[in-house]
Amino acid sequence: MLKPLITKKLKKIKMKKNKNLLPILGCLILFVILAFAYFTPLLSGKYISQPDIIHYKGGAHELVDYRSTYHTETYWTNSMFGGMPTYQMGAAFPSDIIKKIDSLLRFMPVPASYIFLLLGGFFLLGMVWLKNWKFALLGSVMFAFSTYFFIIISAGHNAKVHTIAYFAPFVAGVYLLYRRKYVWGFILSTLFLSLQIASNHVQMTYYLFLALGIFGLVELIHAVKSKEIKPFAISTGLFFISILLAVGMNASRLMATYEYSKETTRGKSELTINKKDTKKNGLESDYITQWSYGKWETLNLFIPNFMGGGNNEKDFKTTHIESAVQNGTVKSEEEFNKFQEVFNGSYWGEQPGTVGPAYEGAVVVFLAILALFFYRGRYKWWLVGATLLSFMLAWGKNFNFVTQFMIDWFPMYNKFRAVSSVLVIAEFTLPLLALLGIYAYFKDEKLDSQYKRKVLLITSGVVLAILLIFYLFGLNLFTFHTETEEKYITNYDLLEAIRQDRFQLFRSDILRTFGFVLATGAILFFAEKKRFKSEYVIFAVAALVLVDLWGVNKRYLNDSNFVDSQFYKNPFPTEVSETMMQKAQTDPTLAKIVQAAPVNYVLNIIKEKDDSHYRVFNLLLSPFNETNTSYFHQSVGGYHAAKLRRYQDIIDRYFSKNFNSEILNLLNTKYIISNDSAGIQVIPNPDNNGNAWFVNDVVFAQNPDEEITQLGKIDNKRQAVVDVQSAHDLKVQPATDTISIIQLTEYSPDKLTYKANSKAEKLAVFSEIYYPHGWTATIDGKNSQIFKVDYLLRGLVVPVGQHTIVFTFDPPVIRTGQTIVLITFAVFVLLSAGLLFWKYRKRRQPLVD
Secondary structure, eight states: OHHHHHHHHHHHHHHHHHHHHHHHHHHHHHHHHHHHHHTGGGGGTOEEOOHHHHHHHHHTHHHHHHHHHHSSOOSEEOSSTTOEESTTTTOOOTTOHHHHHHHHHOOSOTTHHHHHHHHHHHHHHHHHHHOOHHHHHHHHHHHHTOHHHHHHHHHTOHHHHHHHHTHHHHHHHHHHHHTTOHHHHHHHHHHHHHHHHHTOOHHHHHHHHHHHHHHHHHHHHHHHHHTOHHHHHHHHHHHHHHHHHHHHTTHHHHHHHHHHHTTBTTSBOOOOTTOSOTTOBSOOHHHHTSSOOOTGGGGGGTSTTTTOSSTTOTTOOOHHHHHHHHTTOSOOHHHHHHHHHHOOTTOOSSSSOOSSOOOOOHHHHHHHHHHHHHOOSTHHHHHHHHHHHHHHHHTGGGGHHHHHHHHHHSTTGGGOOOGGGGGHHHHHHHHHHHHHHHHHHHHOTTSOHHHHHHHHHHHHHHHHHHHHHHHHHHHHHOOOSOHHHHHHOOOHHHHHHHHHHHHHHHHHHHHHHHHHHHHHHHHHHHHHTTSSOHHHHHHHHHHHHHHHHHHHHHHHSSGGGEEOHHHHHOSSOSOOOHHHHHHHTTOHHHHHHHHTHHHHHHHHHHHHHOOSSOEEEESSSOTTSOOHHHHHSEESOOOOSSOBHHHHHHHHHHTSSSOOHHHHHHTTEEEEEEEETTEEEEEEOTTOOOSEEEESEEEEESSHHHHHHHHTTSOTTTEEEEEGGGTTTOOOOOOOOSSOEEEEEEEETTEEEEEEEESSOEEEEEEEEOOTTTEEEEETTEEEOOEEETTTEEEEEEOSEEEEEEEEEOOHHHHHHHHHHHHHHHHHHHHHHHHHHHHHHHHHSOOOO
């Protein structure tokens, strides 16, 4: 009797799944259409131009050329900062199976592929959580079209948005685990965490795990209260196994990055000079919190221009400012220059500057507020708690006791800068909370109509009343200027003009948010009155969300961000046509490319005339924030978020005010690019030390402070500074010798060959950056110890006579990581197959009447 009933139920489940298949397929097709509809220039063969990706293309040019020429990978490049590993510069790791899976999911061109992933990932979470494709569709639109994602795409923070795109499907797996759906929960959480880690933005993953910590606490409290500790323990155990497997499948990437991070600015400094905390391992607190959200600024998740949006809002009209300047309010040229220097455009928040707000949407935030009253599940407290944590951490120095606690006590927290980025938690939790709230509004039978109408009317009334107060009295409630502007713009009339113009921008978006809140409230109210079917309401709300976010997103990422294919493939042109010049007048992205063309031309001329191994120091572009030079040459400078710490120490000590010519000589700087009244000048530097040289004397330093100090005092062509700890191994007698020579004969980034002829055993200094992991040196095929000399270079003791010296970079961490990756992936596949087979057999077991 029981068997027919169960068989009938299984048939109904199967029919329901088949019924959902077509709408799910339709939603996926819709996601493709939405992505291309937003990025229509992709259809005409254009490409998005992203500043950080342009920097990447310059810095990684040597890596990409090597890969295309030799069809293999180099894990070292000399293109930036004298030389550095390529682990965080787009290096491809062996047996990277997870990355291949990721490439299959990203079948669309950038950036449409990221929007598809954001939409599809949250849709999966919605289906897992609610098992209703209509609500899942609404949730995916609420999440994927967050303005913050489009801002970081426009900047070129691809790894960041790529990582965030895998938040939702990973959480779907975790949710299933704690709902006792162990098999699929384990598979999904492992797979999507692996993909998330492979996307290579550890900071974003770290923030998600902060949110999941609150999720775990909520689950633990529930397990204790309901006396269900065993299921909780099983779920938690599988969760940690998923983490281990996901980490293992990214072992090469993670192990190499971890090894490298200890030697970078994210690691511990060896210097005590001018350091507040010599024991600190990580970034300085001031640097971490430089981009801290103001507490009131958090409201720009709800009102995009609450604090002026970004520094260059296209809708910002400076009517009052222009009038004040024209009417003689500004009394002198000096006063006008000071105004221009400190004026922050439309933005008056507490960050140094910003492209735009982390706008989540008026509709989404309003629905999230309503969810506090309609959604009664325990996960409400997780979502609310994680959202509040996100706000408090984003406030940074404006909520310093929490921030300092995290910096001091939470592992790795001090490795990450720009605390405002932690708002990605809220960017995920608010749409999910809103989705659960609107689902409860329509589906929770325990909510009676009277309660829903009452809450809807009161909440709408309160929110609209607050917006109305802001609209009418905002000028009296807020300053509308920055502290710097107040300090340096002493002309009251001019400061008041700034306030008036910003207030007008503020009011326009207050009115905009007011309209969207009113429309949302009205739709829900009439739906409760049974005037509309719930299905139509869901689509109407989704459309409203899309209109809201689409409009704001277009302020920061639109057709002007796209360029023709030739500029995308080569963003460092050496010549520009008249057509390009004309296009650049209306295209800010192309304008930057065109402006750099004369510098690129000069760099290319040098490259064509001199193909030897040397470095270039470019003063025309910000030396340590550009990669144009790196595209053509090996550069003293560059652009990267994780430089080697010792190189940064040299920059801070010898380049922060004026450049030190002796350090440039040490770095084999053959050309300096500058300009004068005659235009761009290429200044040869005949005093550079060359690729390698013998020194006559060694100066032993007692500590790193003395090392870096002595470096500025010695004659580095004849002397070398070495750490006293190497004194035992470095036994070379001082000698005067002008006959011995050493020359570079073969160059590739990860293998350098030298010929040496020495009349005495001497210390050779190589103008190559010292890195303690992966580099080996041989003299005539025999291993030789590499010494760290002159604070950041390599040295070898070369015996008497003629010798061949070879430096090779072959990091063991890559091979070890590859082995772990293959083993872990095999374990994951076998374990997943075994669990699925067990699940299948369990469902197929015969039933007894």
